[in-house]
Amino acid sequence: MVLYVYAITKSSHPLRLDGLTSVGGEESALRTVCQESLCAVVSEAPEQIEVKRPDVEAHHEVQERLWSDGVTLPLGFGFVAEDDDAVRAVLDQGAEQFAERLEELTDRVEFNVKGVLEEEAAMRQLLEESEDVRELNEATRDGGGTYDERLQLGELLSKGMLAQQEALAESVLAALRPYARSERLSEPSQQYFLSASFLVDQEGAEEFTKAAEQAAEEQSEGVEIRVRGPLPPYSFA
Known part of the structure:
Protein backbone atom coordinates (compact mmCIF):
# COMPACT_ATOMS: atom_id res chain seq x y z
CA MET A 1 0.00 0.00 0.00
CA ASP A 107 9.66 25.98 20.31
CA ARG A 108 10.46 27.61 16.96
CA VAL A 109 8.24 28.72 14.08
CA GLU A 110 8.61 29.90 10.52
CA PHE A 111 7.73 33.21 8.91
CA ASN A 112 7.60 33.70 5.14
CA VAL A 113 8.41 37.18 3.86
CA LYS A 114 7.91 38.33 0.28
CA GLY A 115 8.63 41.73 -1.26
CA VAL A 116 6.78 43.18 -4.25
CA LEU A 117 7.91 46.27 -6.19
CA GLU A 118 5.44 47.83 -8.62
CA GLU A 119 7.10 48.44 -11.96
CA GLU A 120 5.55 51.89 -12.39
CA ALA A 121 6.80 53.00 -8.98
CA ALA A 122 10.30 51.71 -9.78
CA MET A 123 10.28 53.59 -13.09
CA ARG A 124 9.19 56.82 -11.40
CA GLN A 125 12.01 56.54 -8.90
CA LEU A 126 14.58 55.93 -11.62
CA LEU A 127 13.32 58.97 -13.54
CA GLU A 128 13.61 61.08 -10.40
CA GLU A 129 17.09 59.88 -9.49
CA SER A 130 18.86 59.56 -12.85
CA GLU A 131 19.40 62.45 -15.25
CA ASP A 132 20.58 60.02 -17.96
CA VAL A 133 17.34 58.06 -17.70
CA ARG A 134 15.27 61.25 -17.85
CA GLU A 135 17.09 62.52 -20.95
CA LEU A 136 16.88 59.21 -22.80
CA ASN A 137 13.24 58.76 -21.81
CA GLU A 138 12.43 62.19 -23.22
CA ALA A 139 14.41 61.54 -26.40
CA THR A 140 12.67 58.23 -27.09
CA ARG A 141 9.16 59.30 -26.11
CA ASP A 142 6.42 58.37 -28.60
CA GLY A 143 8.76 56.17 -30.62
CA GLY A 144 11.37 58.84 -31.14
CA GLY A 145 15.14 58.65 -30.73
CA THR A 146 17.69 56.38 -32.34
CA TYR A 147 17.97 52.62 -31.95
CA ASP A 148 21.07 53.07 -29.81
CA GLU A 149 19.26 55.50 -27.52
CA ARG A 150 16.37 53.11 -27.03
CA LEU A 151 18.81 50.27 -26.37
CA GLN A 152 20.74 52.38 -23.86
CA LEU A 153 17.53 53.38 -22.08
CA GLY A 154 16.48 49.74 -21.78
CA GLU A 155 19.85 48.79 -20.31
CA LEU A 156 19.77 51.65 -17.80
CA LEU A 157 16.25 50.76 -16.70
CA SER A 158 17.12 47.09 -16.33
CA LYS A 159 20.26 47.78 -14.28
CA GLY A 160 18.52 50.45 -12.24
CA MET A 161 15.57 48.25 -11.32
CA LEU A 162 17.87 45.39 -10.38
CA ALA A 163 19.86 47.71 -8.11
CA GLN A 164 16.61 48.97 -6.56
CA GLN A 165 15.43 45.44 -5.85
CA GLU A 166 18.74 44.38 -4.32
CA ALA A 167 18.83 47.44 -2.07
CA LEU A 168 15.23 46.90 -0.95
CA ALA A 169 15.85 43.23 -0.21
CA GLU A 170 18.94 43.99 1.85
CA SER A 171 17.14 46.66 3.86
CA VAL A 172 14.30 44.27 4.77
CA LEU A 173 16.70 41.43 5.59
CA ALA A 174 18.79 43.72 7.79
CA ALA A 175 15.67 44.74 9.72
CA LEU A 176 14.51 41.15 10.33
CA ARG A 177 17.72 39.17 10.83
CA PRO A 178 18.23 40.27 14.47
CA TYR A 179 14.92 38.56 15.37
CA ALA A 180 15.56 35.24 13.59
CA ARG A 181 17.58 32.12 14.32
CA SER A 182 18.12 31.23 10.68
CA GLU A 183 16.95 32.11 7.19
CA ARG A 184 16.39 30.51 3.80
CA LEU A 185 16.50 32.75 0.72
CA SER A 186 15.03 31.97 -2.68
CA GLU A 187 16.27 33.58 -5.88
CA PRO A 188 14.46 36.84 -6.73
CA SER A 189 11.81 36.45 -9.42
CA GLN A 190 9.86 38.70 -11.73
CA GLN A 191 7.10 38.72 -9.13
CA TYR A 192 9.13 39.07 -5.91
CA PHE A 193 12.32 41.01 -5.25
CA LEU A 194 12.52 39.16 -1.93
CA SER A 195 11.37 35.67 -0.97
CA ALA A 196 12.68 34.52 2.39
CA SER A 197 11.81 32.16 5.20
CA PHE A 198 12.90 32.85 8.78
CA LEU A 199 13.19 30.46 11.71
CA VAL A 200 12.09 32.33 14.83
CA ASP A 201 11.86 31.41 18.51
CA GLN A 202 8.20 30.99 19.38
CA GLU A 203 8.51 33.44 22.27
CA GLY A 204 9.99 36.01 19.84
CA ALA A 205 7.25 35.67 17.22
CA GLU A 206 5.50 38.87 18.31
CA GLU A 207 8.74 40.86 18.14
CA PHE A 208 9.46 39.50 14.66
CA THR A 209 5.95 40.42 13.52
CA LYS A 210 6.34 43.98 14.83
CA ALA A 211 9.73 44.34 13.12
CA ALA A 212 8.22 43.12 9.84
CA GLU A 213 5.30 45.55 10.17
CA GLN A 214 7.71 48.42 10.83
CA ALA A 215 9.87 47.45 7.86
CA ALA A 216 6.74 47.43 5.68
CA GLU A 217 5.65 50.87 6.93
CA GLU A 218 9.06 52.35 6.14
CA GLN A 219 8.93 51.40 2.47
CA SER A 220 8.16 53.96 -0.21
CA GLU A 221 5.04 53.95 -2.36
CA GLY A 222 4.81 50.96 -4.65
CA VAL A 223 6.69 48.59 -2.32
CA GLU A 224 4.72 45.90 -0.49
CA ILE A 225 6.07 43.52 2.16
CA ARG A 226 3.93 40.41 2.69
CA VAL A 227 4.38 38.32 5.84
CA ARG A 228 2.88 34.90 6.61
CA GLY A 229 3.28 33.22 9.96
CA PRO A 230 3.82 31.87 12.44
CA LEU A 231 3.84 28.56 10.53
CA PRO A 232 5.26 25.09 11.03
CA PRO A 233 8.91 25.33 9.92
CA TYR A 234 8.57 23.64 6.50
CA SER A 235 11.67 25.30 5.10
CA PHE A 236 13.89 24.15 7.97
CA ALA A 237 12.71 20.55 8.39
Whole structure:
Protein backbone atom coordinates (compact mmCIF):
# COMPACT_ATOMS: atom_id res chain seq x y z
CA MET A 1 0.00 0.00 0.00
CA VAL A 2 1.49 3.33 -1.07
CA LEU A 3 1.45 5.82 1.81
CA TYR A 4 1.18 9.58 1.85
CA VAL A 5 3.56 10.95 4.52
CA TYR A 6 2.78 14.20 6.35
CA ALA A 7 5.37 14.60 9.07
CA ILE A 8 7.87 12.95 11.40
CA THR A 9 7.45 13.33 15.15
CA LYS A 10 8.77 11.97 18.40
CA SER A 11 6.86 8.93 19.63
CA SER A 12 6.01 10.99 22.72
CA HIS A 13 4.02 13.47 20.58
CA PRO A 14 0.26 13.45 21.40
CA LEU A 15 -0.47 12.53 17.76
CA ARG A 16 -4.01 13.82 17.96
CA LEU A 17 -5.35 12.77 14.55
CA ASP A 18 -9.07 12.45 15.22
CA GLY A 19 -11.39 14.39 12.94
CA LEU A 20 -8.74 15.21 10.34
CA THR A 21 -9.28 14.62 6.63
CA SER A 22 -6.51 12.98 4.67
CA VAL A 23 -5.10 14.03 1.32
CA GLY A 24 -7.53 12.20 -0.93
CA GLY A 25 -10.59 13.16 1.10
CA GLU A 26 -11.05 10.38 3.64
CA GLU A 27 -11.98 11.52 7.14
CA SER A 28 -10.15 10.02 10.12
CA ALA A 29 -7.93 7.93 7.81
CA LEU A 30 -4.67 9.12 9.32
CA ARG A 31 -2.46 6.83 11.37
CA THR A 32 1.15 6.46 12.47
CA VAL A 33 4.07 4.24 11.54
CA CYS A 34 6.62 4.12 14.36
CA GLN A 35 10.19 2.96 14.75
CA GLU A 36 11.58 3.18 18.29
CA SER A 37 11.50 6.85 19.36
CA LEU A 38 10.14 8.28 16.08
CA CYS A 39 6.81 8.17 14.29
CA ALA A 40 5.61 9.20 10.85
CA VAL A 41 2.04 10.39 10.29
CA VAL A 42 0.61 8.75 7.17
CA SER A 43 -2.53 7.86 5.27
CA GLU A 44 -3.23 5.74 2.23
CA ALA A 45 -2.10 7.72 -0.81
CA PRO A 46 -4.69 8.53 -3.47
CA GLU A 47 -4.10 7.04 -6.92
CA GLN A 48 -3.13 10.44 -8.27
CA ILE A 49 -1.69 13.27 -6.20
CA GLU A 50 -2.46 16.62 -7.77
CA VAL A 51 -2.10 20.11 -6.38
CA LYS A 52 -5.80 20.68 -5.76
CA ARG A 53 -7.11 23.08 -3.15
CA PRO A 54 -8.97 20.49 -0.99
CA ASP A 55 -5.88 18.25 -0.80
CA VAL A 56 -3.49 21.12 -0.13
CA GLU A 57 -5.80 22.39 2.62
CA ALA A 58 -6.04 18.90 4.12
CA HIS A 59 -2.24 18.61 4.10
CA HIS A 60 -1.83 21.94 5.88
CA GLU A 61 -4.58 21.22 8.40
CA VAL A 62 -2.76 18.04 9.45
CA GLN A 63 0.51 19.96 9.75
CA GLU A 64 -1.03 22.73 11.82
CA ARG A 65 -2.79 20.30 14.19
CA LEU A 66 0.42 18.35 14.74
CA TRP A 67 2.49 21.50 15.23
CA SER A 68 0.01 22.96 17.70
CA ASP A 69 0.55 19.90 19.92
CA GLY A 70 4.35 19.64 19.71
CA VAL A 71 7.44 19.79 17.54
CA THR A 72 7.36 17.98 14.19
CA LEU A 73 9.35 17.72 10.98
CA PRO A 74 6.65 18.77 8.50
CA LEU A 75 7.04 17.41 4.98
CA GLY A 76 6.05 19.32 1.88
CA PHE A 77 2.99 18.42 -0.15
CA GLY A 78 3.31 15.21 -2.16
CA PHE A 79 5.70 12.96 -0.20
CA VAL A 80 4.93 9.25 -0.54
CA ALA A 81 6.47 5.94 0.55
CA GLU A 82 6.00 2.44 -0.81
CA ASP A 83 4.62 0.91 2.40
CA ASP A 84 4.98 0.74 6.20
CA ASP A 85 8.32 -1.06 5.96
CA ALA A 86 9.74 1.64 3.71
CA VAL A 87 8.70 4.30 6.22
CA ARG A 88 10.25 2.36 9.11
CA ALA A 89 13.47 1.97 7.13
CA VAL A 90 13.69 5.74 6.59
CA LEU A 91 13.00 6.42 10.28
CA ASP A 92 15.66 3.92 11.27
CA GLN A 93 18.30 5.16 8.85
CA GLY A 94 17.77 8.84 9.68
CA ALA A 95 17.02 8.41 13.39
CA GLU A 96 19.96 10.46 14.66
CA GLN A 97 19.51 13.26 12.14
CA PHE A 98 15.74 13.42 12.69
CA ALA A 99 16.16 13.53 16.47
CA GLU A 100 18.70 16.37 16.22
CA ARG A 101 16.47 18.36 13.89
CA LEU A 102 13.46 17.90 16.14
CA GLU A 103 15.45 19.32 19.04
CA GLU A 104 16.60 22.28 16.92
CA LEU A 105 13.03 23.11 15.90
CA THR A 106 11.49 22.77 19.35
CA ASP A 107 9.66 25.98 20.31
CA ARG A 108 10.46 27.61 16.96
CA VAL A 109 8.24 28.72 14.08
CA GLU A 110 8.61 29.90 10.52
CA PHE A 111 7.73 33.21 8.91
CA ASN A 112 7.60 33.70 5.14
CA VAL A 113 8.41 37.18 3.86
CA LYS A 114 7.91 38.33 0.28
CA GLY A 115 8.63 41.73 -1.26
CA VAL A 116 6.78 43.18 -4.25
CA LEU A 117 7.91 46.27 -6.19
CA GLU A 118 5.44 47.83 -8.62
CA GLU A 119 7.10 48.44 -11.96
CA GLU A 120 5.55 51.89 -12.39
CA ALA A 121 6.80 53.00 -8.98
CA ALA A 122 10.30 51.71 -9.78
CA MET A 123 10.28 53.59 -13.09
CA ARG A 124 9.19 56.82 -11.40
CA GLN A 125 12.01 56.54 -8.90
CA LEU A 126 14.58 55.93 -11.62
CA LEU A 127 13.32 58.97 -13.54
CA GLU A 128 13.61 61.08 -10.40
CA GLU A 129 17.09 59.88 -9.49
CA SER A 130 18.86 59.56 -12.85
CA GLU A 131 19.40 62.45 -15.25
CA ASP A 132 20.58 60.02 -17.96
CA VAL A 133 17.34 58.06 -17.70
CA ARG A 134 15.27 61.25 -17.85
CA GLU A 135 17.09 62.52 -20.95
CA LEU A 136 16.88 59.21 -22.80
CA ASN A 137 13.24 58.76 -21.81
CA GLU A 138 12.43 62.19 -23.22
CA ALA A 139 14.41 61.54 -26.40
CA THR A 140 12.67 58.23 -27.09
CA ARG A 141 9.16 59.30 -26.11
CA ASP A 142 6.42 58.37 -28.60
CA GLY A 143 8.76 56.17 -30.62
CA GLY A 144 11.37 58.84 -31.14
CA GLY A 145 15.14 58.65 -30.73
CA THR A 146 17.69 56.38 -32.34
CA TYR A 147 17.97 52.62 -31.95
CA ASP A 148 21.07 53.07 -29.81
CA GLU A 149 19.26 55.50 -27.52
CA ARG A 150 16.37 53.11 -27.03
CA LEU A 151 18.81 50.27 -26.37
CA GLN A 152 20.74 52.38 -23.86
CA LEU A 153 17.53 53.38 -22.08
CA GLY A 154 16.48 49.74 -21.78
CA GLU A 155 19.85 48.79 -20.31
CA LEU A 156 19.77 51.65 -17.80
CA LEU A 157 16.25 50.76 -16.70
CA SER A 158 17.12 47.09 -16.33
CA LYS A 159 20.26 47.78 -14.28
CA GLY A 160 18.52 50.45 -12.24
CA MET A 161 15.57 48.25 -11.32
CA LEU A 162 17.87 45.39 -10.38
CA ALA A 163 19.86 47.71 -8.11
CA GLN A 164 16.61 48.97 -6.56
CA GLN A 165 15.43 45.44 -5.85
CA GLU A 166 18.74 44.38 -4.32
CA ALA A 167 18.83 47.44 -2.07
CA LEU A 168 15.23 46.90 -0.95
CA ALA A 169 15.85 43.23 -0.21
CA GLU A 170 18.94 43.99 1.85
CA SER A 171 17.14 46.66 3.86
CA VAL A 172 14.30 44.27 4.77
CA LEU A 173 16.70 41.43 5.59
CA ALA A 174 18.79 43.72 7.79
CA ALA A 175 15.67 44.74 9.72
CA LEU A 176 14.51 41.15 10.33
CA ARG A 177 17.72 39.17 10.83
CA PRO A 178 18.23 40.27 14.47
CA TYR A 179 14.92 38.56 15.37
CA ALA A 180 15.56 35.24 13.59
CA ARG A 181 17.58 32.12 14.32
CA SER A 182 18.12 31.23 10.68
CA GLU A 183 16.95 32.11 7.19
CA ARG A 184 16.39 30.51 3.80
CA LEU A 185 16.50 32.75 0.72
CA SER A 186 15.03 31.97 -2.68
CA GLU A 187 16.27 33.58 -5.88
CA PRO A 188 14.46 36.84 -6.73
CA SER A 189 11.81 36.45 -9.42
CA GLN A 190 9.86 38.70 -11.73
CA GLN A 191 7.10 38.72 -9.13
CA TYR A 192 9.13 39.07 -5.91
CA PHE A 193 12.32 41.01 -5.25
CA LEU A 194 12.52 39.16 -1.93
CA SER A 195 11.37 35.67 -0.97
CA ALA A 196 12.68 34.52 2.39
CA SER A 197 11.81 32.16 5.20
CA PHE A 198 12.90 32.85 8.78
CA LEU A 199 13.19 30.46 11.71
CA VAL A 200 12.09 32.33 14.83
CA ASP A 201 11.86 31.41 18.51
CA GLN A 202 8.20 30.99 19.38
CA GLU A 203 8.51 33.44 22.27
CA GLY A 204 9.99 36.01 19.84
CA ALA A 205 7.25 35.67 17.22
CA GLU A 206 5.50 38.87 18.31
CA GLU A 207 8.74 40.86 18.14
CA PHE A 208 9.46 39.50 14.66
CA THR A 209 5.95 40.42 13.52
CA LYS A 210 6.34 43.98 14.83
CA ALA A 211 9.73 44.34 13.12
CA ALA A 212 8.22 43.12 9.84
CA GLU A 213 5.30 45.55 10.17
CA GLN A 214 7.71 48.42 10.83
CA ALA A 215 9.87 47.45 7.86
CA ALA A 216 6.74 47.43 5.68
CA GLU A 217 5.65 50.87 6.93
CA GLU A 218 9.06 52.35 6.14
CA GLN A 219 8.93 51.40 2.47
CA SER A 220 8.16 53.96 -0.21
CA GLU A 221 5.04 53.95 -2.36
CA GLY A 222 4.81 50.96 -4.65
CA VAL A 223 6.69 48.59 -2.32
CA GLU A 224 4.72 45.90 -0.49
CA ILE A 225 6.07 43.52 2.16
CA ARG A 226 3.93 40.41 2.69
CA VAL A 227 4.38 38.32 5.84
CA ARG A 228 2.88 34.90 6.61
CA GLY A 229 3.28 33.22 9.96
CA PRO A 230 3.82 31.87 12.44
CA LEU A 231 3.84 28.56 10.53
CA PRO A 232 5.26 25.09 11.03
CA PRO A 233 8.91 25.33 9.92
CA TYR A 234 8.57 23.64 6.50
CA SER A 235 11.67 25.30 5.10
CA PHE A 236 13.89 24.15 7.97
CA ALA A 237 12.71 20.55 8.39
